Amino acid sequence: xxxxxxxxxxxxxxxxxxxxxxxxxxxxxxxxxxxxxxxxxxxxxxxxxxxxxxxxxxxxxxxxxxxxxxxxxxxxxxxxxxxxxxxxxxxxxxxxxxxxxxxxxxxxxxxxxxxxxxxxxxxxxxxxxxxxxxxxxxxxxxxxxxxxxxxxxxxxxxxxxxxxxxxxxxxxxxxxxxxxxxxxxxx
Numbered sequence: 001x002x003x004x005x006x007x008x009x010x011x012x013x014x015x016x017x018x019x020x021x022x023x024x025x026x027x028x029x030x031x032x033x034x035x036x037x038x039x040x041x042x043x044x045x046x047x048x049x050x051x052x053x054x055x056x057x058x059x060x061x062x063x064x065x066x067x068x069x070x071x072x073x074x075x076x077x078x079x080x081x082x083x084x085x086x087x088x089x090x091x092x093x094x095x096x097x098x099x100x101x102x103x104x105x106x107x108x109x110x111x112x113x114x115x116x117x118x119x120x121x122x123x124x125x126x127x128x129x130x131x132x133x134x135x136x137x138x139x140x141x142x143x144x145x146x147x148x149x150x151x152x153x154x155x156x157x158x159x160x161x162x163x164x165x166x167x168x169x170x171x172x173x174x175x176x177x178x179x180x181x182x183x184x185x186x187x
Contacts (some may be wrong), residue, residue, distance in 0.1 A: 017047035024056065029172065033060050051080045055087055067094055088112055089122050096129045105129060120149030154183040 024039035037060045040053045047053070058073030071094045077087035089112055096105035106129050113122045127142035157180040164173035 013046045017043040017050065017053075020046070021050070021053060021056075024053075028056060028060070033063055036060055037064075049080070051077050051084065051087070054080070055084070055090075058087070058090055062090065062094065067097065070094055085112060085116055089116075089125075093125050096125065102129055102133065106133070120146045120153075123149075154180060157183065 020039050020043035024036045024043065027033075027036035027039060037057060040057050040060070044050060044053045044057075054073050055077045058070045058077065061067070061070035061073060071091065074087050074091035074094065077084050078091055081087070088108065092105040092108045092112070095101040096109070106126065109122055109126045109129070113119050113126060116122060123142045124146040127139045127146065130136075130142065131139040157176045161173050161176035161180060164170075164176060
């Protein structure tokens with residue numbers, strides 16, 4: 001009987017944590033970062049091993065410019081799953097902000113850029129680090145690679161605009177439709 005009650009309690013906690021993560025993801029998309037952070041933190045209280053919540057908390061901390069906290073969250077994600085490429089990317093993006101850790105960050109991001117199919121952001125970040133290091137020709141080459149991926153982004157903007165329209169989220173639809181129009185104007 002006790003095992004059944006414990007199983008039900010754990011299942012209920014995981015379901016509640018999942019609902020909190022869904023609400024947090026929506027708040028993140030709406031750029032309500034403090035509310036999203038609160039909800040992701042609550043979900044971690046219910047499901048402490050959920051690396052997706054840790055990852056999103058790291059991104060929120062990064063956007064709020066709380067780099068030490070962001071770094072701690074991304075390290076926890078990578079410690080939990082060393083193959084978590086997005087967690088590794090964000091971790092080394094932060095480490096690359098520090099001159100004393102930039103060389104290691106460049107090496108790690110170079111290796112990561114070769115493994116990821118959708119790698120424009122990694123390539124761009126690596127380009128900025130190389131530029132900071134004075135390695136201009138290499139940075140230019142990486143920036144050109146990132147620009148080649150821009151066409152894919154324009155398609156994503158278009159799809160996001162459409163789906164936000166379907167979801168009756170007019171402000172978000174307008175944001176992505178505007179990004180798509182800006183892309184068209186540059187062509």
